[in-house]
Amino acid sequence: MIRIDNLGKRFGELEVLKGVSTTISKGEVISIIGPSGCGKSTLLRCLNLLEQPTAGRIFVDDVELTQSSDVPALRQRMNMVFQNFNLFAHFTVLENLTLGPVKLLKKSPAEAEERARALLHMVGLADRADHLPHELSGGQKQRVAIARCLAMDPEVMLLDEPTSALDPTMVSEVLAVIRNLAKRGLTMLIVTHEMDFARDVSSRVFYMDEGRIYEEGPPGQIFDHPQRDRTKAFIHRIRTFQAVIDSPNVDIFALHADIGRFCDKHLLPPKAKHNAELLVEELIQILMPDLMAGKALGLTIDYSESKRQLILSLELPPGVGNPLVAEDEFAELSLRLINNLADSTGCETLDSGALKIEIRIKQA
Amino acid sequence: MEITVELRGDTKILRPAGRLDFESSKVFQARVLDEVSGSAGLCVVDATELSYVSSAGLRAFLVAAREAGRAGGSFSVCCLQPLVAEVFELSGFKQIIPFHDDLEAALNHG
Numbered sequence: 001m002i003r004i005d006n007l008g009k010r011f012g013e014l015e016v017l018k019g020v021s022t023t024i025s026k027g028e029v030i031s032i033i034g035p036s037g038c039g040k041s042t043l044l045r046c047l048n049l050l051e052q053p054t055a056g057r058i059f060v061d062d063v064e065l066t067q068s069s070d071v072p073a074l075r076q077r078m079n080m081v082f083q084n085f086n087l088f089a090h091f092t093v094l095e096n097l098t099l100g101p102v103k104l105l106k107k108s109p110a111e112a113e114e115r116a117r118a119l120l121h122m123v124g125l126a127d128r129a130d131h132l133p134h135e136l137s138g139g140q141k142q143r144v145a146i147a148r149c150l151a152m153d154p155e156v157m158l159l160d161e162p163t164s165a166l167d168p169t170m171v172s173e174v175l176a177v178i179r180n181l182a183k184r185g186l187t188m189l190i191v192t193h194e195m196d197f198a199r200d201v202s203s204r205v206f207y208m209d210e211g212r213i214y215e216e217g218p219p220g221q222i223f224d225h226p227q228r229d230r231t232k233a234f235i236h237r238i239r240t241f242q243a244v245i246d247s248p249n250v251d252i253f254a255l256h257a258d259i260g261r262f263c264d265k266h267l268l269p270p271k272a273k274h275n276a277e278l279l280v281e282e283l284i285q286i287l288m289p290d291l292m293a294g295k296a297l298g299l300t301i302d303y304s305e306s307k308r309q310l311i312l313s314l315e316l317p318p319g320v321g322n323p324l325v326a327e328d329e330f331a332e333l334s335l336r337l338i339n340n341l342a343d344s345t346g347c348e349t350l351d352s353g354a355l356k357i358e359i360r361i362k363q364a
Numbered sequence: 365m366e367i368t369v370e371l372r373g374d375t376k377i378l379r380p381a382g383r384l385d386f387e388s389s390k391v392f393q394a395r396v397l398d399e400v401s402g403s404a405g406l407c408v409v410d411a412t413e414l415s416y417v418s419s420a421g422l423r424a425f426l427v428a429a430r431e432a433g434r435a436g437g438s439f440s441v442c443c444l445q446p447l448v449a450e451v452f453e454l455s456g457f458k459q460i461i462p463f464h465d466d467l468e469a470a471l472n473h474g
Contacts, residue, residue: 252385256416274416274447281385281418333419333455340454 008055018211031198139170384421
């Protein structure tokens with residue numbers, strides 16, 4: 001359906017896309033992941049000519065887009081949903097959905113309204129038809145934006161980080177709508193940082209890096225068995241929270257906030273987040289004498305999606321004792337909490353003489 | 365750590381808001397000790413707005429309860445959020461400090 005041949009995009013001296021080539025079949029749902037600045041959004045914007053490519057060609061059903069002069073017609077076929085919704089602020093929700101079909105698709109107002117109401121019902125906002133955008137939450141605005149895109153009957157929907165501007169509590173309502181569209185067979189390309197979502201909904205995942213599709217494959221391959229080095233490093237980073245605690249004056253509030261954000265990113269339940277924060281604090285309390293003696297602790301929290309497991313690891317330099325063995329009454333209370341918040345705990349001595357503590361965190 | 369104090373007759377109702385980690389529990393402990401020292405009345409901690417308590421927070425509660433006892437008064441806690449209540453349970457503190465589901469029960473029991 002879509003063929004991209006050696007697509008390039010340069011902004012002055014900066015070459016963002018350096019030869020992107022792929023094909024996309026009808027009904028596919030492609031998630032595009034990768035580090036910031038790698039060209040994910042630029043690729044999407046080139047597909048509907050919001051950006052004009054500087055090299056290469058794009059074909060839709062063997063018709064070359066890059067030479068197209070009818071840009072509005074192109075954008076109707078490949079319609080886009082943006083991170084910041086871009087609703088028409090002075091029109092009601094219903095008017096946002098009917099404007100395009102009436103003006104561009106030449107539908108009658110009655111026909112456009114009937115379809116708009118059906119789409120609003122589909123995205124769960126039938127009762128918001130007469131509201132203005134500023135009266136809606138972020139999640140509601142994005143669902144309206146998706147409905148507005150669908151009102152134009154696109155063949156392909158392009159979604160550019162559809163949940164990145166949303167409060168974590170609103171992300172799931174928008175992802176639910178997108179999942180529903182995927183089940184209905186709509187061809188979609190989605191730039192996203194929501195890895196669990198990308199795994200669930202995609203037929204293929206593009207990992208972009210170095211201005212290209214660095215690696216592509218089914219979700220199982222990209223997320224569980226990445227083949228190439230940069231893909232492996234990226235997947236490891238998003239699955240892992242790391243911090244070095246090297247001072248008794250550690251900012252526990254900030255550390256907890258970082259851990260909380262990591263847990264929110266993976267849509268972990270509140271109990272998992274709470275247990276992770278509490279375990280880290282209890283370990284720091286037990287190890288406070290070592291921190292005061294100038295030792296540094298290497299903290300890692302890994303989220304294993306396939307096992308739905310949160311694993312806390314602490315690497316301790318030689319000379320630091322095992323914090324999981326109570327030496328005094330003070331540590332005993334902390335240890336009682338640690339043991340009750342963990343599915344299992346373990347301690348291993350590494351070749352270097354360092355100790356590695358591993359705690360599998362209870363999530364329920 | 366924000367703590368408000370309400371007086372109802374001889375009873376002091378303390379309402380801490382936020383998190384009791386090893387930093388903020390120092391402030392909490394100092395404030396609660398101020399309120400219970402030398403006071404023979406009832407002190408109730410309404411924990412509705414307490415979202416997190418670590419072992420440091422638990423120790424602060426214990427110190428306060430002991431000081432209230434020494435002063436001839438009584439000390440109890442009410443309205444724990446579920447995750448915080450679980451921490452008190454796991455630590456065994458529910459056997460040491462009286463707990464109540466709501467403020468009225470805490471006030472009536474005192």
